[in-house]
Amino acid sequence: MNNDNIMLKISGLKVSIDDREILTGVNLEVRPGEVHAIMGPNGxxxxxxxxxxxxxxxxxxxxxEILFEGEDLLKLSPEERSWAGVFLGFQYPIEIPGVTNVNFIKTAVNEHRKRKGLPELSAAQFLKLMRERMAYVEMDSSFTSRGVNVGFSGGEKKRNEIFHMAMLEPKLAILDETDSGLDVDALRVVAGGINRLKTPENATIVITHYQRLLDYIVPDYIHVIYKGRIIKSAGRELAQEIEQRGYDWLIN
Amino acid sequence: MEQNYIYAPALTSEFRCKVPLKETRQLFIVNGKVQGGKSPFSLRLKEGEVMKEMLQIISVRHKSYKEHLATQQDFHFGKGSSGKIIQCSHTFSPDRFRTTEKVTISLERDAVAEFYIMQNEHNNAEHSTSYEVNLGAGAFLKMVFLSLHGGVIRNDIFLDFNEKHAECDLAGLYLTDSKQLMDNNIYVNHLVPECNSNQLFKGILDDEGVARFYGRINVAPDAQKTEAYQANHNLLISDKAKAYTSPQLEIYAGDVKCSHGATIGRLNEDELFYMRTRGIPAAEARILQQKAFAYEVLEKISNTELRERMLSLVERRLRGEFSHCSTCIRNCC
Incomplete structure (x- = not known):
């Protein structure tokens, strides 16, 4: 593999919260075009x-350290990471009453364009783009005028995350438990949206508890994380094995 | 309707209001003197009379009179009548104006009235208004206060339910910065059964701004089936801003639904982080959050054009564009 082509490189990452060490040494490399799945038990x-x-x-x-396209990602603010092309899909998307979904995403898109030296989209251009991208996740237009995630069902919130991703076209999408709380139909729609956004230039990290998401989004690599470090990395076949045998055989 | 007011276009050259709104008449009161009409101002709607246009009453303090001004406005809505009033108060210069105002509002049986009160004065101004409100059977009153700017703004509301099935919806949004003081005192008096009252007051306090909220709901022994709700929420933007809130319920009847809630908080960090992960810069995200916080009050404004204008004023205020107000005489409204 070509080392020059690494999009994300995590080396020996240790992270604490309130003096408790959560990550105890994570190493991970992600290249453009790859889909990585990170699995592991709760906690x-x-x-x-x-x-x-x-x-x-x-x-x-x-x-x-974490290098993103060779740059120190940890030095950047959350918004700077977003402009650089990193997207986080939340496990529990936040409700923001009073901010309509359309205003929210329009503000976000235009901030991204500003950083790229592009002019703001006209109202017509924006609407066209929005309609097109909403269709990726089968969202209807009533969602645009509602407060961000307010009163959305679990499935609607996750679709909204993928809609945001579709609007921002990140280089690296990190999708945290995007499958949690989804029924089969919603899972199919959400996964369909994610697959549609896949290109040879971008990369995806899906974080999941269950194997079922990986029936829809086929990863190139699967990593099992336990007690804050990756204890096993393998190809997509690992998911089947985890589904059948659980995590215990890996942990022990 | 008694026609004791006229449109006074001469003033608008000095007063750069982007008004009037569509289907709105304007009336100017300068230093307590009604322009082209009798002072103090009074409006009486006859039985069944429906105001076709909104009436915007613009009270200004002008440097030609710098003494303490005591003034009054009276509104009487006859049986089944209805109307919408916008009350604006401004100071034309940064002088030490003191204004004490009394406003009486009475609604007879089944009358419907909406009052939108916009307060935007200089930092040296001190404006205290006392509203005396009486509601008859089946009457409905909505009051929305938008206290945008002013050295000291005090609103006292004394509202009595005198007959059954009346309802009131009181809402306020106050924004303070520098050393401004906002003081809301609300007394809702349920004297008879089966009336509903709702209060929602929200404030965004920056710099060393201070807000006081005192809200008393009194439910008399006979006032069964009362529904009375009250909420006061304060958002502190700076470390030195202060909010004092005292919600009070005095209930002497058994079969009622009442609640009160008061909060003093900061911007939600989770919302902020969520917005930033989408590329919205922290400063912009904070403005969005504040607008969202304010929106719950502003959405009570039924007229779309007025609501949009108020929203844009609030946004400009939150972006700090009013910070020059202590010297400016543009009197945005």
């Missing part, structure tokens, strides 16, 4: 890893 550090990648405060990196 193993999956969500901490995604939060640290997105720049959430209160997490203290005590050792190691």
């Amino acid at each position: 193993s550090g999956k969500s901490t890893l995604s939060a640290v990648l997105a720049g959430k405060e209160n997490y203290k990196v005590t050792e190691g």
Whole structure:
């Protein structure tokens, strides 16, 4: 493999919160075009890893580094990471009453364009793009005028996350438990949206508890995280094995 | 309707209001003197009379009179009548104006009235208004206060339910910065059964701004089936801003639904982080949050054009564009 082509490189990452060490030394390399799945039992550090990648405060990196396209990601604010092309899909998307979904995503898209030196989209251009991208996740237009995630069902919130991703076209999407709380139909729609956004240039990290998401989103690599470190990395066949045997055989 | 007011276009050259709104008449009161009409201002709607246009009453303090001003406005809505009033108060210069105002509002049986009160004065101004409200059977009154700017703004509301099945919806949004003081005192008096009252007051306090809220709901022994709700929420933007809130319920009847809630908080960090992960810069995200916080009050404004205008004023205020207000005489409204 070509080392020059690494999009994300996590080396020896140790992270603490309130003096408790959650990540105890994570190493991971992601290249463009790849889909990585990170699996593991509850409390193993999956969500901490995604939060640290997105720049959430209160997490203290005590050792190691994260390079994104060769740059120190940890030096960037959450919004700077977003502009650089990192996207975090939340496990529990936040409700923001009073901010309509359309205003929210329009503000976000235009902030991204500003950083790229592009002019703001006209109202017509924006609407066209929005309609097109909403169709990726079969969202109807009534969602645009509602408050961000307010009164959305679990499935609607996750579809909204993928809609945001579709609008922002990140290089690296980290999807934290995107499958949690989804029924089969919603899972199919959400996964369909994610697959549609896949290109040879971008990469995806799906964090999941269950194998079932991986029936829809086929990963190139699967990593099992336990007690804050990756204890096993393998190809997609590992998911089947975990489904059948659980995590115990890996842990012991 | 008694026609004791006229449109006074001469003033608008000095007063750069983007008004009037569509289907709105304007009336100017300068230093307590009704322009082109009798002072003090009074409006009486006859039985069944429906105001076709909104009436915007713009009270300004002008430097030609710098003494303490005591003034009054009276509104009487006859049986089944209805109307919408916008009351604006401004100071034309940063002088030490003191204004004490009394406003009486009475609604007879089945009358419906909406009052939108916009307060935007300089930092040296001190404006205290006392509203005396009486509601007859089946009457409905909505009051929305938008206290945008002013050195000291005090609103006292004394509202009595005198007959059954009346309802009131009181809402307020107050924004303070520098050393401004906002003081809301609300007394809702359920004297008779089967009336509903609702209060929602929200404030965003920056710098060393201070807000006081005192809300008393009194439910008399006979006032069964009363529904009375009250909420006061304060958002502190700076470390030095202060909010004092005292919600009070005095209930002497058994079969009622009442609640009160008061909070003093900061911007939600989870919301902030969520917005930032989508590329919205922290400062912009905070403005969005504040607008969202304010929106719950502003959405009570039924007229779309007025609501949009108020929203944009609030946004400009939150972006700090009013910070020059202590010297400016543009009197945005």
